[in-house]
Amino acid sequence: MTLLIRNMVCDRCKRVVREELEKLGLTVSRVELGEVDIDSLPPTVTLDDVRHMLQINGFDLIDDKKQSLVEHIKVLLINEIQHLKAERLATENYSTFLERKLGYEYSYLSGLFSASEGQTLEKYIIALKIEKVKEWLRYDELTLSEIAWRLSYSSVQHLSNQFRQVMGQTPGQFRKSTQVERRNLDAI
Numbered sequence: 362m363t364l365l366i367r368n369m370v371c372d373r374c375k376r377v378v379r380e381e382l383e384k385l386g387l388t389v390s391r392v393e394l395g396e397v398d399i400d401s402l403p404p405t406v407t408l409d410d411v412r413h414m415l416q417i418n419g420f421d422l423i424d425d426k427k428q429s430l431v432e433h434i435k436v437l438l439i440n441e442i443q444h445l446k447a448e449r450l451a452t453e454n455y456s457t458f459l460e461r462k463l464g465y466e467y468s469y470l471s472g473l474f475s476a477s478e479g480q481t482l483e484k485y486i487i488a489l490k491i492e493k494v495k496e497w498l499r500y501d502e503l504t505l506s507e508i509a510w511r512l513s514y515s516s517v518q519h520l521s522n523q524f525r526q527v528m529g530q531t532p533g534q535f536r537k538s539t540q541v542e543r544r545n546l547d548a549i
Contacts, residue, residue: 364397365423366415367432370439374420381414394436430463431477434470435485437462442489442512455486491527494520498536505532 391398456467514520
């Protein structure tokens, strides 16, 4: 039995979900971002029990196929942008990547995502990229050119302009600032 779970965005999320499901008495055979395979529900545990446990920990069960597809989009993009999984081919833009991975036309995916999340896929991708830029700027280990290259920006200027539009300050100003303005990935 596969459970589809919203808001799983990192390896810690996978660990927490596994541990909590096992505390409920479930046998977990596989945990991926957004998906968990269990043997079956024991007679003493209901899906409502699972849902409640997940909600306490900031997750939720997904019952709807369309919502499941939206969550799959998020997982693919988080893996690609935040975790740098590099499943996207060098010649692919994100729309082609999503079409290839999910088997749906981008216009359908984009409309579904916008209707569900209240923002366009493009804005979501930009938000994920900006969060990664902010992370790298805080670590102060990469130049802006290296960051732009790793996130497939066409130029440092493009990255800087996009960063300024979203953050209201330049990457250099952000790097020097003492305020930490990072967002949780599940809140993007």
